[in-house]
Amino acid sequence: MSLKIGVVGAGAMGTAISQIVAENTNELLLYAKRKEICDMINQTRYNLEYYPNIELHRNITAVNDLNDLKECEIIFLCIPSSTMREIVEKLNEIIPPECILVSTAKGLEHSTNKRMSEIIEEVIKRPAVVLSGPNIASEMMKSLFSATTIASSNENYLDKVYLALSSNKFKINKNNDIIGTEYCGIIKNVLAISQGILEGMDINANARFAVFTKSYTETKEIIEELGGLRKTVDDYCGFGDIITASTLNVSRNHTLGVLRGQNLIIDEKASGVLFEGKNTSKILKRICDDLNINALTVDFVHEIIIENENPKEAFMKLWNKL
Amino acid sequence: MSLKIGVVGAGAMGTAISQIVAENTNELLLYAKRKEICDMINQTRYNLEYYPNIELHRNITAVNDLNDLKECEIIFLCIPSSTMREIVEKLNEIIPPECILVSTAKGLEHSTNKRMSEIIEEVIKRPAVVLSGPNIASEMMKSLFSATTIASSNENYLDKVYLALSSNKFKINKNNDIIGTEYCGIIKNVLAISQGILEGMDINANARFAVFTKSYTETKEIIEELGGLRKTVDDYCGFGDIITASTLNVSRNHTLGVLRGQNLIIDEKASGVLFEGKNTSKILKRICDDLNINALTVDFVHEIIIENENPKEAFMKLWNKL
Numbered sequence: 001m002s003l004k005i006g007v008v009g010a011g012a013m014g015t016a017i018s019q020i021v022a023e024n025t026n027e028l029l030l031y032a033k034r035k036e037i038c039d040m041i042n043q044t045r046y047n048l049e050y051y052p053n054i055e056l057h058r059n060i061t062a063v064n065d066l067n068d069l070k071e072c073e074i075i076f077l078c079i080p081s082s083t084m085r086e087i088v089e090k091l092n093e094i095i096p097p098e099c100i101l102v103s104t105a106k107g108l109e110h111s112t113n114k115r116m117s118e119i120i121e122e123v124i125k126r127p128a129v130v131l132s133g134p135n136i137a138s139e140m141m142k143s144l145f146s147a148t149t150i151a152s153s154n155e156n157y158l159d160k161v162y163l164a165l166s167s168n169k170f171k172i173n174k175n176n177d178i179i180g181t182e183y184c185g186i187i188k189n190v191l192a193i194s195q196g197i198l199e200g201m202d203i204n205a206n207a208r209f210a211v212f213t214k215s216y217t218e219t220k221e222i223i224e225e226l227g228g229l230r231k232t233v234d235d236y237c238g239f240g241d242i243i244t245a246s247t248l249n250v251s252r253n254h255t256l257g258v259l260r261g262q263n264l265i266i267d268e269k270a271s272g273v274l275f276e277g278k279n280t281s282k283i284l285k286r287i288c289d290d291l292n293i294n295a296l297t298v299d300f301v302h303e304i305i306i307e308n309e310n311p312k313e314a315f316m317k318l319w320n321k322l
Numbered sequence: 323m324s325l326k327i328g329v330v331g332a333g334a335m336g337t338a339i340s341q342i343v344a345e346n347t348n349e350l351l352l353y354a355k356r357k358e359i360c361d362m363i364n365q366t367r368y369n370l371e372y373y374p375n376i377e378l379h380r381n382i383t384a385v386n387d388l389n390d391l392k393e394c395e396i397i398f399l400c401i402p403s404s405t406m407r408e409i410v411e412k413l414n415e416i417i418p419p420e421c422i423l424v425s426t427a428k429g430l431e432h433s434t435n436k437r438m439s440e441i442i443e444e445v446i447k448r449p450a451v452v453l454s455g456p457n458i459a460s461e462m463m464k465s466l467f468s469a470t471t472i473a474s475s476n477e478n479y480l481d482k483v484y485l486a487l488s489s490n491k492f493k494i495n496k497n498n499d500i501i502g503t504e505y506c507g508i509i510k511n512v513l514a515i516s517q518g519i520l521e522g523m524d525i526n527a528n529a530r531f532a533v534f535t536k537s538y539t540e541t542k543e544i545i546e547e548l549g550g551l552r553k554t555v556d557d558y559c560g561f562g563d564i565i566t567a568s569t570l571n572v573s574r575n576h577t578l579g580v581l582r583g584q585n586l587i588i589d590e591k592a593s594g595v596l597f598e599g600k601n602t603s604k605i606l607k608r609i610c611d612d613l614n615i616n617a618l619t620v621d622f623v624h625e626i627i628i629e630n631e632n633p634k635e636a637f638m639k640l641w642n643k644l
Contacts, residue, residue: 134531145525145641147532171532171644203467205570209456210469210493213562220556234542240535247569248527319467322493 005029005164006072008087010037010062013104014078015047016137021076021164022057029069030062038064051141066090074100074164076131077116080274081107084116088123095124100157102129102150106185107276108283115182117152127154129161130178132185134240136250140170147171149237151181173235180228184238187219189277190284192245193257193301200261201311207319212246214322215297222284222298225291253277260304261311281305296321327351327486328394330409332359332384334459335426336400337369341463343398343486344379351391352384360386373463388412396422396486398453399438402596403429406438410445417446422479424451424472428507429598430605437504439474449476451483452500454507456562458572462492469493471559473503495557502550506560509541511599512606514567515579515623522583523633529641534568536644537619544606544620547613575599582626583633603627618643 005025007018010032022028032038041047041062045055066087069075072095079087084105091101101124103116120128133148140146150165150172152158158174166172175181194215198208219238220230232238245251249258256275259266268275285302288295300318303309327347329340332354344350354360363369363384367377388409391397394417401409406427413423423446425438442450455470462468472487472494474480480496488494497503516537520530541560542552554560567573571580578597581588590597607624610617622640625631 134528134535136526136528139526139528142526145529145532147528147535147644168642171641204458204461204464205566205572206456206458206461206469207467209562209566210467210558212565213456213469213556213558216561217556234535234539236532236535239538240531243534243565243569244527244531247565250527319493320490322469 003073003160003164004071006031006069006075007078008066008069008075008091009033009078010041010047011078012050012137013135014076015050015056016135016140017076017078017104018060019054019057019141019143020167020170022059023167024164026059028057028060029072030060031066031069032062032064035064038062051138054141067094070094071096072099074102074161076102076104077120078104081105081109081116081276082274085109085119085123088120092124097126100129100160102131102161104131106132106189107280108186110279110283113283113287115179115186117178117182127152127157128178129154129157130182131161131165132181132237132241134236134244136244143169145169147173147236147240149173149175149181149232149235151175151178151237153178175232175235177229177232179226180223180232181235181237183223183226183228184219184233184235184241186280187222187284188238188242188245189251189253189280190298190301191215191219191242192251192253193260193277193281193305194297195246196254196257197261197301197304197311198257198315200258201315203315210322211297211318216242218295218297222288222293222295225293226287256305257301263311278305325395325482325486326393328353328391328397329400330388330391330397330413331355331400332363332369333400334372335457336398337372337378338457338459338462339398339400339426340382341376341379341465342489342492344381345489346486348381350379350382351394352382353388353391354384354386357386360384373460376463389416392416393418394421396424396483398424398426399442400426403427403431403438403598404596407431407441407445410442414446419448422451422482424453424483426453428454428511429602430508432601432605435605435609437501437508439500439504449474449479450500451476451479452504453483453487454503454559454563456558456566458566465491467491469495469558469562471495471497471503471554471557473497473500473559475500497554497557499551499554501548502545502554503557503559505545505548505550506541506555506557506563508602509544509606510564510567511573511575511602512620512623513537513541513564514573514575515582515599515603515627516619517568518576518579519583519623519626519633520637522580523637525637532644533619533640538564540617540619544610544615544617547615548609578627579623585633600627
């Protein structure tokens with residue numbers, strides 16, 4: 001493929017997406033915000049901060065100036081949701097009108113409750129594409145088998161992004177339900193925390209999975225209420241990602257839950273870490289309250305993580321309402 | 323409650339169901355096929371074969387003659403699916419016409435492909451009730467929190483069984499989709515084997531859960547094709563039980579899969595064990611073929627477990643079709 005493709009963000013996900021897309025294109029530009037990361041990648045061919053033992057694909061070139069992405073036909077935005085608007089506004093001054101922006105961020109803008117695609121579409125005045133699935137970046141980086149969902153209102157955009165990503169190693173489902181696809185990735189973080197809390201509390205498996213079942217149907221109810229489709233929740237972006245984040249120890253949100261279930265509090269400042277799911281639970285609680293949606297899982301996580309309620313009391317309240 | 327309730331089968335599930343129901347009734351009769359088990363329970367107050375350290379509820383009395391169940395208003399059938407017809411035919415000679423039979427068996431009759439409720443209804447000429455959920459018997463036995471689904475075409479029967487089982491510890495969802503509820507429990511065994519195989523092969527998590535996602539939507543397709551409802555699969559009998567059996571090491575079917583994924587074969591004769599999922603995968607393959615349903619998971623398990631195909635080749639065939 002002769003498409004010129006860019007990736008913004010040289011973190012775990014941006015680097016992994018670059019590695020996959022580089023298989024399908026001749027030139028992949030990976031934007032790193034810090035010059036030393038950019039230089040390190042180009043000089044050593046490794047992103048030593050994330051994958052010290054995996055050589056980067058020869059088609060990857062790191063850049064340190066967003067202007068270098070000016071000829072890209074597709075740009076993947078692998079950045080925290082909190083920086084999405086700022087980056088897209090900058091890119092909007094640079095990129096050509098046919099350039100497709102793909103968000104991999106799973107979060108909502110705190111001040112507006114907006115989804116990432118809403119921010120993108122608001123700024124660039126054309127449809128966005130979102131990517132969401134059970135994608136453990138380190139596994140993608142190792143070229144292991146993986147699958148994901150991409151969504152957009154624009155079929156032509158979807159086809160192009162599909163071609164950039166798809167391979168026998170990386171299976172892609174396409175859909176037009178951008179609301180459902182994005183909210184799956186958002187709500188998933190809250191579910192991962194909730195299952196983590198139950199594990200941390202050493203709640204028995206029957207009970208954990210009874211709650212998990214309720215959480216899964218609540219996810220469908222919330223998404224339907226917000227204008228998405230229930231069936232999207234059964235796709236890679238939903239079921240696949242929810243199971244991954246909730247049953248394995250690969251998700252920081254899950255870890256946050258496990259610790260909280262054991263009455264341990266992470267020092268976020270010292271850890272230098274941002275819990276997407278923590279903000280999400282605040283926003284999601286607000287959204288559910290506004291829409292009069294009674295979501296036990298959202299309440300449960302909010303009570304424990306935001307209101308610092310005792311996990312055992314919060315659990316009994318949840319269980320009694322099942 | 324003054325209902326007289328019986329349980330047939332003093333195995334892990336029958337004993338656990340007895341323990342739960344005994345909380346809600348004054349007299350629970352637990353039928354054990356072997357006289358020595360019956361005597362042991364009545365003399366020691368323990369079912370030493372299954373729960374050597376959990377005392378049985380005082381309301382439980384073991385019996386060794388099916389005739390002793392002749393005044394029961396509800397009888398739970400906690401027996402292997404292979405013995406269902408024989409037991410129900412015997413009970414039909416004994417029980418009064420208002421007695422409700424509840425099946426907890428998760429399997430199909432091999433010679434006819436019939437569900438347990440179909441056998442019951444054929445023999446006793448009135449609606450059956452089925453119980454299916456993420457119920458780890460040892461957890462129920464310990465009075466830990468649990469949840470399950472009961473289904474029947476008869477609302478009155480459902481209400482009565484609900485009252486017999488329900489407590490704050492044991493949450494019950496009712497529905498009228500007996501086909502969907504029973505098939506969830508049946509297909510679950512095949513999914514547990516498939517996820518076990520992938521674990522045994524050490525397939526990476528992204529790929530395992532991509533296949534799991536496909537398996538979940540295939541479960542809905544099969545159930546819809548067979549006359550059940552897709553939404554039933556999102557309930558305790560579906561999602562809850564499927565996650566339990568496929569992600570934990572509590573299911574023998576899952577263990578069978580793990581071993582087969584490692585190219586190990588269990589000596590079933592020496593183990594004296596019957597793999598419900600093995601028979602199920604044969605029958606399910608036949609059903610899918612007859613109905614022209616293309617179910618990758620069913621094919622995958624059938625190829626490996628029944629046709630003895632190499633797991634790696636079967637996996638690649640599955641993955642290529644995703």
